[in-house]
Amino acid sequence: MRALVTGAGGFLGRYLVEQLVARGDRVRCVSRGYYPALESLGVETVQGDLRDPDMAAVVCHGMDVVFHCAAVAGIWGSWDHFHGINTLATQDVVAGCLRSSVGRLVYTSSPSVTFDGSDQDGVDESVPYPGRWLCHYQHTKALAEQHVLEVNGRQGLLTCALRPHLIWGPRDAHLIPRLLQRARSGQLRRVGDGTNLVDMIYVDNAAAAHLMAADALTPGSPVAGRAYFLSQGEAVNCWGWINEILGLAGLPPVKKSISFRAAWRVGAVLETIYRTLGWTSEPRMTRFLASQLAKNHYFDIGRAKSDFGYVPQVSTAEGMVRLAAELSADKSGN
DSSP states (O other): OEEEEETTTSHHHHHHHHHHHHTTOEEEEEESSOOHHHHTTTOEEEEOOTTSHHHHHHHHTTOSEEEEOOOOOOSOOOHHHHIIIIIIHHHHHHHHHHHTTOOEEEEEOOGGGGOOSSOEEEEOTTSOOOSSOSSHHHHHHHHHHHHHHHTTTGGGOEEEEEEEOSEESTTOSSHHHHHHHHHHTTOOOEESSSOOEEOOEEHHHHHHHHHHHHHHOOTTOTTTTEEEEEOOSSOEEHHHHHHHHHHHTTOOOOOOEEOHHHHHHHHHHHHHHHHHHTOOSOOSOOHHHHHHHHSOEEEOOHHHHHHHOOOOSSOHHHHHHHHHHHHHHHHHTO
């Protein structure tokens, strides 16, 4: 099939492109930056900003399916920044799909679109959007997800939204590097009592789920117009997993801690200070981050299993072995 991958230069996007190429699909990539690794795969690459409606229309032309992975993540920043990239650009991609008669659109959402700061213990997709938002990222992703699902069936376009949680693995340039940087600088603190359980997903599994959902997105399919949580299917202790990653990098486990209430109050104060003074750098703590690090958030992935046959192909244990190999190579300078 002819597939467009937005955000192809990102962590998930690159794995998705590689899997599409491996099975013989024709791939067009669009990214804001230049990525030689994508060109080396022999795919068509386009450099541009999807906040430009004309650009979105051009890259969608001639495609059978669009995988919209492009987004900006983070716990701090201006509303215009997050809304422009996460929401408005998604609306442009949808318009481009409709204009070019694209048949399928798979949107990469986030489980945070349902997070209100309280524990989520094995919740499924019936959980509603929250009544309050703790950061612009989750709010703007929710607006984008709602728009994608609302247009399902319009002009023959079938859509679905995938919510992979904590994507990790080799070549990650954000989650694990930031974790290691904070640990090395002595800034890492356990938030809460250390018993909270979280879901996560190995990057190969997240990419494979996108292909499986796209293949199942046909007229009359239950996939059309629905959202799906994605994970490894087995929750882990958040701080035990963090300590395991630190150990792979040759770093000691987290020893210092702060209570959830204290972290929440610190986050609220820092948010007020940064907002009042107009500081654009990221605070060390926010209410969203405190909640993410202290509360349970794991999900029932039964819908993805039943509707499009999702099963994690790489186990957590195997994923950790692969991650260990990368971290070992980094330590040796190879």
